[in-house]
Amino acid sequence: MLNSHLYEAADGVSPYVAGNAAAPEMSGDVLGDTLAMMGSAMSFERNEELFAEEEPADYVYKVVSGVVRTCKFLEDGRRQIGEFHFPGDVFGFEPCANHTFSAEAVTPCRVVIVKRAALMAAAGRDAELGSALWIAATRELGRLHEHMVLLGRKSARERVMAFLASAAERQCDAAVIDIPMSRQDIADHLGLTIETVSRTMTQLQETGAISLEGSRRVRVGPVRLAA
């Protein structure tokens, strides 16, 4: 899998700033550490389902390596990818007993899972953990708000540029960034079609904003990606 090793590396330094990906020792990341301590590890193949919508939401997940997408489907198959989760990210927060979205592996991945009830109980005892959970949830609220602006009000070009910019940011603003997901995944995240994503990337290249080095690798040229 082209470049996918970048998302599998658990023992090296992750290219992502997502923080503390797979560190088993204490690292100041209370939530991540707690999950690592309390949780059990699981592995999933590419496109394998971590959990489905409507399934009991008994666990909270933390990505150790690889990339996970969370999605919602309409009856006719239309799909919206809410977020891509990278090493260090925690997801699976639900208010009720069942999941309201599904999660699938974008690349082969490893996650740790923790019983939701146990985590909530621990958060009740440990204020620091409770606060870390709260911050994780409200951060996600902020990301979703931002993404709603993108979906509701931005052009295809702006969406793709925002996507590339966030990918670049996660990769410490490297000159060449790595796109672990398919065009279809990108399209379903940005509310576009696969053809529009492809054409837009080609246009961005033509205008010199980026340079495609294979379909899953992009050089963000001397011209920086504007907001």
Add this chain to the structure above:
Amino acid sequence: MLNSHLYEAADGVSPYVAGNAAAPEMSGDVLGDTLAMMGSAMSFERNEELFAEEEPADYVYKVVSGVVRTCKFLEDGRRQIGEFHFPGDVFGFEPCANHTFSAEAVTPCRVVIVKRAALMAAAGRDAELGSALWIAATRELGRLHEHMVLLGRKSARERVMAFLASAAERQCDAAVIDIPMSRQDIADHLGLTIETVSRTMTQLQETGAISLEGSRRVRVGPVRLAA
């Protein structure tokens, strides 16, 4: 203001199921009750700003009467309304020191505000309150996920129908529902233009799905709004 009394009435029974709107006594709604007890009341005129993006996020808000919109703006003025908040709704959750979105009064409204630090401290002491906060935040996550599907994947017609359906649901599925916000607000919530919202409503009326009784009042006809 046409029908706006419905959103101002604090002493009568609210037409919304949002729950416990302005009840000053204990009602089983731990979060709402705590806010009512700890908070101070404030009133705002139509279109008045409750808080702006970037402003310090020192308070959490609960709507007592009226309707509030939360929005984000792009530099060129494009606006995305994240949510409309009705009596009983709590909003203003932020992970950091400053607001990442603004809030404005759609109708004249009253809210109670509580110091965020005090609320968080209380949540640390009272597990039930902490849990209520957690549920409120994760519920909102669910609503935003649902709205992202709408923004990313639904047609104008589906968006407007979903909007009307949710308005109807909040009004206990009354036959005639009341729309407190302008077409522009609806458009900015649904990721459409004001003209498309207007045309779509006209079309829904022509196909018999709804019947417009003035622009801020809609009869959801014998034909029910489908999902």
Add this chain to the structure above:
DNA sequence: CGTACCTTTGACATTTCTCAAGTCCCGTGG
């Protein structure tokens, strides 16, 4: 080396947006 899947490109259709008038409604003032 061939197959299967993913991506790109092309031509055309469709939806939604933009710009520009109208129309309606409601409060104000004569």
Add this chain to the structure above:
DNA sequence: CCACGGGACTTGAGAAATGTCAAAGGTACG
């Protein structure tokens, strides 16, 4: 009570962006 003014809403015509359908290229893997 009626005329007036202004904002909100609706409607129309044409433009633009994006989607759809179809086919051709690429690339990885067996």
